[in-house]
Amino acid sequence: MRSKITPDGRKSPGRKKSTFIEEARRRQIVRSAITTIASGGLAQASLARIADEVGISKSVISYHFDGRDELIEEIVVALLSESNRFIRARVDQELGCPAKLRAYIEASFAFMAEHRENFVAMVDIWGSFGTVDAKRAFNATAYDPCRRHLEAILRRGQQEGDFRGFTPRTLAATIQGSIDGVMLQWVFDEGAVDLAECAAELTIMFDLATRNPAGGAPTTGSGE
Amino acid sequence: MRSKITPDGRKSPGRKKSTFIEEARRRQIVRSAITTIASGGLAQASLARIADEVGISKSVISYHFDGRDELIEEIVVALLSESNRFIRARVDQELGCPAKLRAYIEASFAFMAEHRENFVAMVDIWGSFGTVDAKRAFNATAYDPCRRHLEAILRRGQQEGDFRGFTPRTLAATIQGSIDGVMLQWVFDEGAVDLAECAAELTIMFDLATRNPAGGAPTTGSGE
Amino acid sequence: MRSKITPDGRKSPGRKKSTFIEEARRRQIVRSAITTIASGGLAQASLARIADEVGISKSVISYHFDGRDELIEEIVVALLSESNRFIRARVDQELGCPAKLRAYIEASFAFMAEHRENFVAMVDIWGSFGTVDAKRAFNATAYDPCRRHLEAILRRGQQEGDFRGFTPRTLAATIQGSIDGVMLQWVFDEGAVDLAECAAELTIMFDLATRNPAGGAPTTGSGE
Amino acid sequence: MRSKITPDGRKSPGRKKSTFIEEARRRQIVRSAITTIASGGLAQASLARIADEVGISKSVISYHFDGRDELIEEIVVALLSESNRFIRARVDQELGCPAKLRAYIEASFAFMAEHRENFVAMVDIWGSFGTVDAKRAFNATAYDPCRRHLEAILRRGQQEGDFRGFTPRTLAATIQGSIDGVMLQWVFDEGAVDLAECAAELTIMFDLATRNPAGGAPTTGSGE
DNA sequence: CATGAATGAGTCTTCATTCAT
DNA sequence: AATGAATGAAGACTCATTCAT
Numbered sequence: 023m024r025s026k027i028t029p030d031g032r033k034s035p036g037r038k039k040s041t042f043i044e045e046a047r048r049r050q051i052v053r054s055a056i057t058t059i060a061s062g063g064l065a066q067a068s069l070a071r072i073a074d075e076v077g078i079s080k081s082v083i084s085y086h087f088d089g090r091d092e093l094i095e096e097i098v099v100a101l102l103s104e105s106n107r108f109i110r111a112r113v114d115q116e117l118g119c120p121a122k123l124r125a126y127i128e129a130s131f132a133f134m135a136e137h138r139e140n141f142v143a144m145v146d147i148w149g150s151f152g153t154v155d156a157k158r159a160f161n162a163t164a165y166d167p168c169r170r171h172l173e174a175i176l177r178r179g180q181q182e183g184d185f186r187g188f189t190p191r192t193l194a195a196t197i198q199g200s201i202d203g204v205m206l207q208w209v210f211d212e213g214a215v216d217l218a219e220c221a222a223e224l225t226i227m228f229d230l231a232t233r234n235p236a237g238g239a240p241t242t243g244s245g246e
Numbered sequence: 247m248r249s250k251i252t253p254d255g256r257k258s259p260g261r262k263k264s265t266f267i268e269e270a271r272r273r274q275i276v277r278s279a280i281t282t283i284a285s286g287g288l289a290q291a292s293l294a295r296i297a298d299e300v301g302i303s304k305s306v307i308s309y310h311f312d313g314r315d316e317l318i319e320e321i322v323v324a325l326l327s328e329s330n331r332f333i334r335a336r337v338d339q340e341l342g343c344p345a346k347l348r349a350y351i352e353a354s355f356a357f358m359a360e361h362r363e364n365f366v367a368m369v370d371i372w373g374s375f376g377t378v379d380a381k382r383a384f385n386a387t388a389y390d391p392c393r394r395h396l397e398a399i400l401r402r403g404q405q406e407g408d409f410r411g412f413t414p415r416t417l418a419a420t421i422q423g424s425i426d427g428v429m430l431q432w433v434f435d436e437g438a439v440d441l442a443e444c445a446a447e448l449t450i451m452f453d454l455a456t457r458n459p460a461g462g463a464p465t466t467g468s469g470e
Numbered sequence: 471m472r473s474k475i476t477p478d479g480r481k482s483p484g485r486k487k488s489t490f491i492e493e494a495r496r497r498q499i500v501r502s503a504i505t506t507i508a509s510g511g512l513a514q515a516s517l518a519r520i521a522d523e524v525g526i527s528k529s530v531i532s533y534h535f536d537g538r539d540e541l542i543e544e545i546v547v548a549l550l551s552e553s554n555r556f557i558r559a560r561v562d563q564e565l566g567c568p569a570k571l572r573a574y575i576e577a578s579f580a581f582m583a584e585h586r587e588n589f590v591a592m593v594d595i596w597g598s599f600g601t602v603d604a605k606r607a608f609n610a611t612a613y614d615p616c617r618r619h620l621e622a623i624l625r626r627g628q629q630e631g632d633f634r635g636f637t638p639r640t641l642a643a644t645i646q647g648s649i650d651g652v653m654l655q656w657v658f659d660e661g662a663v664d665l666a667e668c669a670a671e672l673t674i675m676f677d678l679a680t681r682n683p684a685g686g687a688p689t690t691g692s693g694e
Numbered sequence: 695m696r697s698k699i700t701p702d703g704r705k706s707p708g709r710k711k712s713t714f715i716e717e718a719r720r721r722q723i724v725r726s727a728i729t730t731i732a733s734g735g736l737a738q739a740s741l742a743r744i745a746d747e748v749g750i751s752k753s754v755i756s757y758h759f760d761g762r763d764e765l766i767e768e769i770v771v772a773l774l775s776e777s778n779r780f781i782r783a784r785v786d787q788e789l790g791c792p793a794k795l796r797a798y799i800e801a802s803f804a805f806m807a808e809h810r811e812n813f814v815a816m817v818d819i820w821g822s823f824g825t826v827d828a829k830r831a832f833n834a835t836a837y838d839p840c841r842r843h844l845e846a847i848l849r850r851g852q853q854e855g856d857f858r859g860f861t862p863r864t865l866a867a868t869i870q871g872s873i874d875g876v877m878l879q880w881v882f883d884e885g886a887v888d889l890a891e892c893a894a895e896l897t898i899m900f901d902l903a904t905r906n907p908a909g910g911a912p913t914t915g916s917g918e
Numbered sequence: 919c920a921t922g923a924a925t926g927a928g929t930c931t932t933c934a935t936t937c938a939t
Numbered sequence: 940a941a942t943g944a945a946t947g948a949a950g951a952c953t954c955a956t957t958c959a960t
Binding site for chain 5: 738742743752753756761762
Binding site: 478504506510512513514532546573590593594596597600601602604605606608609610612613614617637639640641643644646647649650651652653654655657658659662663664667671672674675676678679694 | 734735736737762814817818819820821822823824825826828829830832833834836837838839841860862863864865867868870871872873875876877878879881882883886887888891892893896898901902903912
């Protein structure tokens with residue numbers, strides 16, 4: 023019972039009641055749905071099949087979610103936030119931007135290895151954004167935060183003189199892309215790529231590619 | 247009605263009649279289907295809609311293809327081979343493995359830029375491989391050839407002393423992943439990443455990351 | 471839960487508790503339901519929407535009414551009795567059958583004008599009597615009392631010599647029909663008919679059509 | 695296969711092909727649907743039940759009609775046009791407006807008597823126009839033409855001096871209303887009203903109510 | 919008295935596929 | 940070689956109703 027009938031604008035704020043049991047059910051459904059999608063593909067993940075996986079009736083899903091689309095949206099949010107939270111925690115533990123960058127890449131792969139299901143589901147969902155707008159919206163939700171996180175690290179690293187003078191935005195896209203691209207191959211066939219080796223390779227590579235050859239002096243503070 | 251007549255594995259050879267007009271129709275349908283998928287997503291690309299795009303009747307598709315799945319398979323093949331042919335041609339023009347590697351990356355991005363539709367469709371299709379087997383099959387068709395191509399370049403480069411002593415297989419996966427990962431972001435939002443800049447960044451980076459610091463001497467004959 | 475306790479025919483008398491608050495709730499629900507139906511049609515008036523309009527939970531309705539059907543039945547009763555009471559009061563104030571007839575017609579239209587919602591809802595509900603039996607039952611509840619009322623006026627008017635020798639039953643049906651038919655058009659489009667003008671026209675017309683040309687002498691005693 | 699996928703404006707003109715068999719099916723479905731609605735009510739007339747009545751599969755209806763709504767719309771059109779055509783033909787046979795008016799009323803009732811099913815279905819459908827807009831649209835389709843037809847007769851009758859100086863528009867609404875109102879009671883219970891008697895009563899009454907007391911002199915041509 | 923949660927029957931609709939022409 | 944017509948399976952969704960709290 024999400025947005026009820028009220029078709030007025032209000033929705034996000036407060037979100038009505040959100041009982042404890044309600045939230046629990048939602049999480050349970052989301053989790054089961056991820057499993058269902060991961061094992062059979064998004065197309066096969068009908069409400070019926072998901073409900074079956076949870077062990078409830080189809081209409082329970084309709085009761086807790088405003089429709090299949092809202093469920094999928096929530097799945098996306100769950101998948102992204104789980105991963106982001108993990109990575110961010112690891113990054114925050116490190117001091118110095120080179121270490122943070124390394125942590126970002128390593129944490130990304132570490133999380134992957136532990137949550138294969140999430141990523142298999144994610145790749146299946148990727149294809150479901152039919153319209154250009156939906157794709158763009160997904161980009162805004164999924165990629166922009168990651169890239170901005172990376173960008174912040176890179177930019178600060180430049181200010182602190184650890185990184186050389188590249189375009190932070192482009193490098194952020196490149197780093198995130200490298201991680202996702204390797205992930206993608208691994209999703210399609212777990213045995214096709216060695217996640218750990220790729221992680222190591224990328225870590226070294228981007229460390230090399232970002233480092234300031236001049237040493238630890240701040241880029242902006244060239245007036246030593 | 248394709249495999250009704252020849253249910254054995256082989257496909258291209260024999261193929262009963264394969265009239266000229268027949269092949270033309272098939273290509274026409276495949277091309278239109280790609281456009282349809284790219285513009286509205288795979289889910290919206292029903293036979294009806296594709297037929298509409300071509301300007302023919304639904305049943306024509308059923309007539310020429312052994313079902314929707316065969317059509318999509320053919321689309322995948324078409325998408326991959328177009329791209330691979332282009333890249334391979336560019337790579338073959340170059341002498342020396344570092345140049346070939348550079349060509350591989352640059353050609354990949356060049357082809358993307360010219361055929362956005364192909365990649366948008368591809369990403370949509372990615373999600374449609376529901377089962378683990380289907381995913382693995384796609385990996386075999388789509389990624390293995392690319393990685394093997396890269397691997398061959400890398401390995402030969404090592405033999406010729408241009409490249410350092412990395413694991414070719416892992417680096418191949420990493421390179422291909424970097425290209426695809428950037429592509430992915432660009433598919434979701436054309437304006438989110440600058441394809442050319444990323445290409446340049448990756449080219450430099452992988453050149454840097456593969457080069458043999460010792461110079462042009464062959465890796466195997468290092469202890470000379 | 472109404473008839474669970476008393477599954478025999480009788481309804482009003484006994485009715486178990488019929489707390490004051492209980493009756494209030496029922497009336498409140500009925501009133502809100504009328505509004506809901508009038509504004510969105512019977513089909514859209516689900517228990518959920520009605521409950522929403524009242525500001526209570528769906529199950530409250532199920533608690534107070536023995537199902538959706540009982541609710542609608544009660545709505546019908548409410549709509550009819552409100553109107554009938556009003557008309558009857560006006561008619562009773564008049565002396566002489568021609569005046570009573572005029573009052574009947576004028577009161578009908580006066581009530582309409584003041585309670586548009588009621589009639590919009592009524593027309594929507596009309597269509598919901600699916601079976602022949604349900605329709606006949608509605609006829610017995612809704613039309614027979616009205617026609618009998620009119621019939622009584624007409625017959626007495628004939629006895630008193632004010633009206634000519636028509637068939638009271640038929641004329642009653644005709645008068646009631648004229649009122650309802652105009653109302654119907656007005657329900658579909660408030661601006662399409664001028665209620666007051668139609669009322670005036672009908673009043674004059676039926677006065678003309680019922681009057682005894684011979685004057686005030688009683689019909690039965692015509693040969694005096 | 696009505697409006698296909700093309701969501702551009704064009705639709706009504708040409709209407710694609712409209713094969714002979716296609717039109718036959720549509721008529722067959724419409725006819726059966728009317729029967730279904732008349733016998734069980736609109737709510738019970740699901741696509742499944744209608745398809746059952748025709749003896750076809752549910753999806754055949756979806757194939758020939760753009761959805762349930764289009765089917766119902768077509769039913770409305772069919773019901774109205776059948777009746778209107780019949781009445782118009784009868785009216786056109788008469789010379790002189792008083793005769794035409796009499797013919798209009800008599801034809802209305804004659805058609806009713808022969809096509810009870812149509813009117814039972816119609817009354818059921820009346821309630822299905824939920825929104826104000828839908829109601830207004832129905833008014834425009836159903837009532838306006840009738841009223842305009844009557845209005846034309848009345849106005850011409852005034853010009854020719856047969857009718858007195860009433861407001862044509864109001865009287866048209868009143869006449870149509872009287873017919874429909876009687877019909878309504880008859881729909882709810884066939885035995886409750888005597889159609890023929892009501893028709894006779896109304897015919898006389900409206901003849902009386904419209905006639906110019908001054909005789910056959912044209913109203914406008916007062917300068918005798 | 920009231921409610922949140924759950925249910926299952928039933929609705930419309932879409933789709934790939936088949937078949938006679 | 941092509942098509943219009945038909946089909947049945949499956950989908951998402953809505954709704955009145957029930958039940959424990």
